[in-house]
Amino acid sequence: MTNPRSDTLVIIPAYNEGGKIAGIIAKIKSLGIGLDVAVVDDGSKDDTVSKAKDAGAVVLPLPGNLGYGGALQTGFRYALQNGYSYAVQIDADGQHEPTYIKDLLSPVKAGMADVSLGSRFMGLGDYKPTFARAMGIKLFGGIASAIIGRKVTDPTTGFQALNRDVIRFYASDTYPVDFPDADVLIMLHRAGLRSIEVPVMMYPRTEGTSMHSGLKPLYYIFKMMLSILVTLMRKNAFRKG
């Protein structure tokens, strides 16, 4: 085990983001709150790895393309093995504004919640999802709200800060690696972990395709429904540390 230089690790799963990764890492470093950065390279074919290393990040090189959730989980396993107390997950495609890492971390470090979720629908920015996307967010946000008993405005957010309990939870086998999403919020709730939403600004994606494209939305709806259903039927095996 290496001794972490900081108590907080920022995890960035990246696939062919050589054009953007250095800028995001630089922005995180310039926040000046001493964050370690780990880029999980999901088998990129471009220069993501060298760009990330040059920018001063630790790179976890996956030997192939594992997909978003699996890449993200690699970061959580690394955080767990290296004794980090807190982790932040942020996307490499530039949709998430790193400035808000501070806002996400403060309620978690203050012990107000185990995980804080960045929501783009709480007044900051003017992110406008497509109609289909908005319907999905409404549907699963509604289901999640009803089960958790707290308003969930953005169930699909991939911009989060979390403590060691949640790192342990995300690193476990129950973490759904296909599309970690609304079902994760319900799993967290069932595991007795407290989540809150924090307003953040998100930018629309400028290049590349979203992971929600093609026939995938149909699979997404099916998978999410099934995942939520089995989550509710399962006994919770997670014990808070």
Place this chain on the structure above:
Amino acid sequence: MDKVQIVSVVISLAILLGVFELVRNGRLREAYSVLWICTAIVMICISVFHQIIDKFGAMAGIGSSATVLFLLAFIFLILINIQFSLIISVLTERNKLLMQEMAILGQRIEELENKTELS
């Protein structure tokens, strides 16, 4: 025994021996051969005592014994497919874990290499 019975007994025996041979030379794992061996044995029983099929058909309300055979074959294929899906799920999970640990170890090796270069 009539001709059909002899043919089906021979085919069933061939399948049973084939599966045994695959297990013996290590190409098929014992755990995955169970369903195949059971099926071959059931096929032999049905071939020899074809009254079983007629009895089963009467019980389930199926008139034709051909339909009963197709039904049994269909059930077997579904079972084997479910078993395959289960195995694939286990393998996918293990594969994911391997890739993740490989990434973490890859980083660790590089870190250690950098350390030895410095010292």
